[in-house]
Amino acid sequence: MSDPGSEVAAGLTEAERDILRKSVRDFLASAWPPDESVENAGDAAATAALWRGMARQGLTALGSGGDGTGTREILLVFEELGRAACPAPLLGAVAANLVLSRQSSNAAQALRDDIHQGKAAIALALGAFDGDPAAGGIVLHGEIARGELRFVEGAGAATHLLAFTDAPVGVACIAAGAPGVNIRPTPGLAVPPFSNIVLDGVSAVRLNTARDTLEETAAVARLACAGRALGAAQRAFDLAVEHSKVRKQFGQLIGQFQAVQHKLADCLIGLDGARLALDSAAEARDAGNADWPVFASAAVAFAGPALRDVSIETHRALGAIGYAEEHEAPRHFRRVHADLVRFGGAPRARAELADYLLGPVQ
Numbered sequence: 058m059s060d061p062g063s064e065v066a067a068g069l070t071e072a073e074r075d076i077l078r079k080s081v082r083d084f085l086a087s088a089w090p091p092d093e094s095v096e097n098a099g100d101a102a103a104t105a106a107l108w109r110g111m112a113r114q115g116l117t118a119l120g121s122g123g124d125g126t127g128t129r130e131i132l133l134v135f136e137e138l139g140r141a142a143c144p145a146p147l148l149g150a151v152a153a154n155l156v157l158s159r160q161s162s163n164a165a166q167a168l169r170d171d172i173h174q175g176k177a178a179i180a181l182a183l184g185a186f187d188g189d190p191a192a193g194g195i196v197l198h199g200e201i202a203r204g205e206l207r208f209v210e211g212a213g214a215a216t217h218l219l220a221f222t223d224a225p226v227g228v229a230c231i232a233a234g235a236p237g238v239n240i241r242p243t244p245g246l247a248v249p250p251f252s253n254i255v256l257d258g259v260s261a262v263r264l265n266t267a268r269d270t271l272e273e274t275a276a277v278a279r280l281a282c283a284g285r286a287l288g289a290a291q292r293a294f295d296l297a298v299e300h301s302k303v304r305k306q307f308g309q310l311i312g313q314f315q316a317v318q319h320k321l322a323d324c325l326i327g328l329d330g331a332r333l334a335l336d337s338a339a340e341a342r343d344a345g346n347a348d349w350p351v352f353a354s355a356a357v358a359f360a361g362p363a364l365r366d367v368s369i370e371t372h373r374a375l376g377a378i379g380y381a382e383e384h385e386a387p388r389h390f391r392r393v394h395a396d397l398v399r400f401g402g403a404p405r406a407r408a409e410l411a412d413y414l415l416g417p418v419q
Contacts, residue, residue, distance in 0.1 A: 068127040068343050081134055084114055085141040091385050094142050098248050098388075101214045105178070107145055112175025116147065120154035120277070121169070128277060128339035132284035139288025139396070142388040144249055146211040148281055149179030153219050155274045156228055156266055164262055168217065168230065180215035180233065182206040182254065185223035186275040188401030195256055196224045202231060202261040205253065208399070212240045212252035220261075221275070226268050229261040236260075247395035248388065275400065276353045280338060282396040283360045287331050289392035290367045294324050296386055297371040300378065311374070320370045327363035334359045354409040361403030368393040 069077065088110045089097065097103040111117055119131050131151055138145060150172050157169040171177035184194035184206065195204030206220060218231040218238070231238065237259040244250045298321060301312035311317050334356035341349035368390050372379040379386045397403070412418075 069125055069130060073125075074130065074133060077130060078133055078137065080114070081116070081137045082140070084110070085137060085143055089141050089143045089145075091142070094385065094388060095383065098142075098144055104144060104146070104214045107143070108178055109175035111145055111147070112173060117150050117175055118154065118173045119147070120151040121158050121173075127343035128280065129336060129343055131277065131281055132335055132339050135281045135284040136288035136291070139285035139290075139389075139392055140292040142289065142292075142385060142392060144211065146178040146180070146215060148210055148278060149181040149215065149219060151281060152181045152274050152278055153179045155277060156219070156264065156270065159266070159270060160264055162264070164230075165264060171216075177216045178211065178214055180209050180212040180218050180252075180254075181278065182209050182218060182220040183275050183278065183400065184221045186221045186271050188275070188279070188405040189399075192400075193253075195220055195222060195229065197222055197227070197229055197261060197263055200261055200263060202229050202256045202259045205255045207243075207253050208251045209254050210247070210251055211249070212254055213242060213249055218254065221271050226271070227266045228264040228271070230264060231256070231259055231261045245395070246391045248391055251395075273350075276350050277342070279357055279400045279406075280335060280353055282399045283331075283357050283364075284335055286364050286393045286396040287328070287335065287360065289389040289396075290331075290364045290371070291328055293371040293375075293386055293389040293393070294321070294328060294367060296378075296389075297321065297324075297374040300375055304376070317374060320374065324367045324370050327367045331356075331360035331363045351410070351413050354406040354413070356406075358403050358406035358410060361397045361406070364393055365397060 088107050116134060119126060119134060135147065138147060153172055154169065157165045160166070168177060172179065183192065189208065191207060193205045193207045195202045195206065202220070212218070212233070215233045218233055220229045220231065222229055233240070237257040239255040239257065241253045242250045243253055301317055301321065302310060304311050338349060338352035338356040341352045372386070372390055375386050378384050379390065381387070
């Protein structure tokens with residue numbers, strides 16, 4: 058396997074990445090303030106206003122290429138979204154940009170322009186490329202789509218559904234409000250909730266797309282969700298550290314207890330390890346390293362357990378605060394656990410690594 062740094066990756070400099078991070082963080086602090094996040098999370102109008110603001114910042118064009126940004130920048134922005142507990146529909150936009158940038162039809166270009174202007178919001182369903190066998194899928198018969206899709210993010214506020222298909226291989230683009238589209242929220246850890254979508258003879262625009270493109274886009278989506286979980290875990294860790302400096306128990310600050318110190322030290326190691334693994338995978342893709350999917354699988358396989366451990370330990374360090382829904386801590390706990398099981402999670406990533414090392418099971 059090649060070294061992910063063996064080629065020089067084109068893209069932003071570290072100084073430019075720092076500027077991008079600060080810009081995104083400042084924007085989210087204003088457009089999605091933490092004290093309003095709970096109320097806004099279920100408000101489609103608030104999410105739409107946020108999305109238009111992100112379009113003005115140029116963030117809706119991530120994944121299009123040609124602007125000097127790459128996979129590392131995509132993960133940076135997703136990390137900031139996780140830190141802000143922000144449900145912006147960027148996952149669908151990035152996937153759509155990766156796919157539509159290789160399409161020359163007027164319909165594809167028009168949709169991409171609408172995404173970049175904040176007029177369109179995409180709900181992404183990877184179907185057979187999801188990595189989770191329970192994710193469902195659809196079948197296209199000409200321009201008609203039928204089937205059921207599960208664990209779809211952002212469907213409630215979406216204008217379009219982008220569904221990857223395996224029969225035939227390609228992408229189906231469907232208007233979210235089209236006749237025959239039945240969207241049912243499935244409340245769980247994720248906020249807003251994921252949805253089940255049943256398509257009953259729905260008109261779809263079919264885009265012929267190579268299998269390699271769909272697999273690559275699915276891998277980027279997995280990295281993006283892991284990056285968002287990293288941002289949420291980092292924010293929860295920061296809250297726990299600050300809490301340990303002021304919370305007293307038995308007449309002492311809890312940060313003075315070795316048990317708390319060791320737990321937080323382990324969290325710091327897990328966070329740094331996950332960040333390095335994810336960044337290495339993103340850098341490998343940006344450098345054109347043919348082995349980047351292996352680095353992506355390794356990153357997800359490591360980051361999944363590491364970030365879950367961080368989330369659980371910071372939850373314990375925060376005590377009762379971690380259960381108070383008016384506080385931001387539970388949002389980060391939910392985000393970490395919801396994102397890390399997406400697309401097959403760490404078990405799927407470990408299976409991919411086993412296939413790489415030992416060959417597929419015969």
